[in-house]
Structure formats: C-alpha cells, structure tokens
Amino acid sequence: MSAELPAILLPEASLRHPESTKWLKYPADVLPLWVADMDYAVAPVITAALRERASSGLGYFQYLQPEPGVSALLREKLATQSITELPEGGIRSLPGVVPGLYASVLGLTSPGDEVISMTPIYPPFMSAIADYGRHLRAAELVHGEAGWQIDWEALEAAVTPGTRLLMLCHPHNPTGRVWTQAELARLAEFVLRHRLWVVSDELHADLSFQGAHQAFVSVNPALRERTVTLTGPCKTYNTAGLGIGAAVSHNLELLDRLARASVGVMGSASAMSMTMWIAALTGGAQWLETVMAQLLANRDLLTRRLRAELPWVRYSPPEATYLAFLDLRAHPRAADIQAFLLSEAKVALNDGLTFGPGYQGFVRLNFATSPEILNEAIARLVTALS
Numbered sequence: 001m002s003a004e005l006p007a008i009l010l011p012e013a014s015l016r017h018p019e020s021t022k023w024l025k026y027p028a029d030v031l032p033l034w035v036a037d038m039d040y041a042v043a044p045v046i047t048a049a050l051r052e053r054a055s056s057g058l059g060y061f062q063y064l065q066p067e068p069g070v071s072a073l074l075r076e077k078l079a080t081q082s083i084t085e086l087p088e089g090g091i092r093s094l095p096g097v098v099p100g101l102y103a104s105v106l107g108l109t110s111p112g113d114e115v116i117s118m119t120p121i122y123p124p125f126m127s128a129i130a131d132y133g134r135h136l137r138a139a140e141l142v143h144g145e146a147g148w149q150i151d152w153e154a155l156e157a158a159v160t161p162g163t164r165l166l167m168l169c170h171p172h173n174p175t176g177r178v179w180t181q182a183e184l185a186r187l188a189e190f191v192l193r194h195r196l197w198v199v200s201d202e203l204h205a206d207l208s209f210q211g212a213h214q215a216f217v218s219v220n221p222a223l224r225e226r227t228v229t230l231t232g233p234c235k236t237y238n239t240a241g242l243g244i245g246a247a248v249s250h251n252l253e254l255l256d257r258l259a260r261a262s263v264g265v266m267g268s269a270s271a272m273s274m275t276m277w278i279a280a281l282t283g284g285a286q287w288l289e290t291v292m293a294q295l296l297a298n299r300d301l302l303t304r305r306l307r308a309e310l311p312w313v314r315y316s317p318p319e320a321t322y323l324a325f326l327d328l329r330a331h332p333r334a335a336d337i338q339a340f341l342l343s344e345a346k347v348a349l350n351d352g353l354t355f356g357p358g359y360q361g362f363v364r365l366n367f368a369t370s371p372e373i374l375n376e377a378i379a380r381l382v383t384a385l386s
C-alpha cells in the first residue's frame with residue numbers, strides 16, 4: 001500500500017466481499033481491473049451519515065418527497081459546472097444513470113428512429129438504443145497523434161432526416177476524453193442545425209484532471225430547450241451499490257416525457273442513497289481530492305510503464321476517469337485479446353468489442369486501485385504480451 005495514501009485502499013476482505021461484482025466474477029488468482037468500481041473505501045462522511053440515518057430516532061425509511069432533499073445541494077453543484085437558472089422541478093431523481101439513458105431513448109424518440117452517438121461508447125448507450133427498436137447511427141472517433149478526436153465528417157455523415165437524438169458522454173467512457181469548449185460549441189452547432197434532442201451523460205464530471213467540468217448544455221443557451229443532462233455520485237464517490245442519479249433539464253417537458261415513458265417501471269432512489277449523496281456533496285471534497293491525486297499518480301504510472309515496456313500499445317492517457325482504453329490490435333492474439341489476457345496474464349479487463357463493433361483488439365483497464373496492484377497487473381500484462 002502506498003505511503004501517501006494508506007487509508008483508502010479497501011482491505012482484502014472488503015474487496016472480496018461476497019457481493020462484489022468486480023472481485024468475485026473471476027477466479028481468485030485473477031487481478032480484476034475491469035468494471036468501473038474503485039478499490040477505495042468510501043469517504044468517512046458517507047459511512048457516518050448512513051450509520052446516523054440507520055440509528056434509532058433518525059431511521060426514516062418511508063416514502064420520500066418527490067423533490068428530494070439532495071436537490072438544493074445538487075443545484076449549487078451544477079452551478080459550478082455552469083448549469084444555472086434551472087426552473088423548479090428541473091432536477092428529477094433516478095435510481096441510477098443507466099435508467100436515465102433508457103428513459104431518454106424511450107421518451108425522446110419513437111420506435112424506428114435513429115440515435116447518434118460517438119463510438120467507442122459505454123455499452124448501455126448502445127443497448128438502450130437497440131433494446132427498444134431504435135437504430136444507432138455510430139460516428140467513430142479517430143485515434144491519432146492528438147489522441148481521441150471527434151470525426152466531424154463521420155458525424156455529419158451519420159445524420160439523416162430520421163435522426164432524433166444525440167447521446168453524448170462527457171467526460172467520455174471509455175477514452176477518458178474531456179471535450180473542450182471548442183468541441184462542445186461545435187457539437188452544439190451540429191445539434192441545433194439538425195434539430196436533435198440531446199442526452200448528455202456527465203456521470204464522470206468530477207473525475208476530470210483538466211479542472212472544473214463544463215456541462216455541454218452550458219455552451220450555448222439554445223441547448224437548454226433540447227438537452228437532458230444525467231448526473232450522479234456513483235463514479236465520483238464509489239457508491240454504485242447505492243444506486244441514485246438525476247435527470248436535469250431547463251425544459252420540464254423533456255423531463256415529463258422521460259417520466260411518462262418509464263411510468264411504473266422506473267422505481268425511485270432509496271432513502272440511504274439520498275443520505276449518501278447529501279453527505280458526499282456536503283463533506284466529500286477532501287476525500288475526493290485524495291482520490292484524484294491517487295488516480296493521477298496511477299494514470300501516470302500506467303503511462304510511463306506502457307511507453308517503456310509495451311511501446312507498441314497505442315494509448316492516449318485519459319483526461320478524466322480511471323479508465324484507460326488500450327489498442328492492442330498489433331498483437332497476434334488481437335482477435336481474442338480479452339480472453340487471452342484473462343488466461344495468460346490472469347488480469348481481467350473489459351473487452352473492446354463491448355464498446356462498439358469496431359473495437360475488437362482493444363481493452364479497457366480500470367486503474368482505480370493501489371499502485372501495488374496496478375504494478376503487479378502491468379507486470380503480468382507485459383510478460384503475457386511480450
């Protein structure tokens with residue numbers, strides 16, 4: 001465990017908790033650097049708040065107000081991302097961000113409509129489109145010397161008169177890109193010219209190494225009528241098991257459409273998840289600062305070792321998140337690279353193919369762990385790939 005950050009790595013027994021997806025999916029000799037959970041203990045303010053709510057006298061677990069207590073804090077936080085002047089009712093809680101993605105597809109498009117997104121992309125974007133008979137129009141990003149970039153020609157070519165919605169991921173999972181002000185402004189122009197709705201998944205906003213996050217909706221006032229922003233605490237505070245999120249818009253009709261499309265099946269966020277989010281927004285800043293320092297150190301460690309020991313691996317260090325998207329297509333086993341690394345290196349990564357049909361030979365590596373585990377995983381990958 002590193003000297004600077006002794007407190008935050010979860011002990012082995014917690015990592016291997018019987019309900020852990022990340023650590024129990026694969027055999028015990030496999031290092032799991034796949035699903036986007038961190039190996040760090042949650043902020044002490046969160047555990048304290050959960051304990052307090054569960055204690056006698058404060059144990060209120062009945063039906064909750066429709067406008068959750070977290071809204072006022074969230075409103076303040078969103079203002080730091082330039083989302084201002086939200087109307088009353090402009091924040092609706094969700095049991096998670098993925099349900100918000102699905103509700104957006106259902107509420108903002110009709111069966112047979114086209115939805116545009118930039119691939120590679122977090123898999124539920126594609127399943128939300130396909131599962132309900134909408135069609136993905138994929139605009140592949142380009143990966144060159146300048147890192148992952150939007151292919152503007154591909155984006156224009158992907159739009160047809162049947163395209164209704166842009167699904168944006170900002171910061172972007174799996175590449176870790178933080179779209180710049182210039183890129184966001186150009187995307188805004190694209191959206192307005194083609195009269196698209198937008199759902200912007202900004203779940204990774206707090207995990208940027210580039211400074212304060214700028215929300216997509218903030219780059220052009222005309223986007224307010226067309227955009228739903230999705231946010232939540234689970235990537236920032238490592239609380240995915242306490243499902244909660246929010247759909248945010250200046251246009252209440254869009255939020256109503258999401259609600260109508262998912263009436264009866266959406267469910268609601270739990271009392272404990274609200275307590276967690278309130279605690280995180282109120283007192284989680286210092287914990288997050290420590291975690292970000294660890295993530296940056298791990299990212300740079302990964303970058304240094306890949307450049308030195310596997311220089312043929314094409315990789316652009318992420319500008320946000322703890323996910324690295326590695327291009328291993330030059331390897332003879334590119335056709336089954338995830339399975340090869342699982343069996344030969346005993347390292348579990350996400351298969352690139354799940355991020356879009358063009359991404360066989362890529363893997364996504366989650367570096368939100370200790371430097372020791374990361375070093376061990378890199379050593380195993382180097383041995384298996386060399």
Ligand SMILES: Cc1ncc(COP(=O)(O)O)c(C=O)c1O
Binds near residue numbers: 095097122169243
């Ligand atoms: C971009 C993005 N959206 C949504 C999610 C999942 O959100 P939730 O667990 O709140 O449904 C993830 C999880 O990694 C993600 O990376």
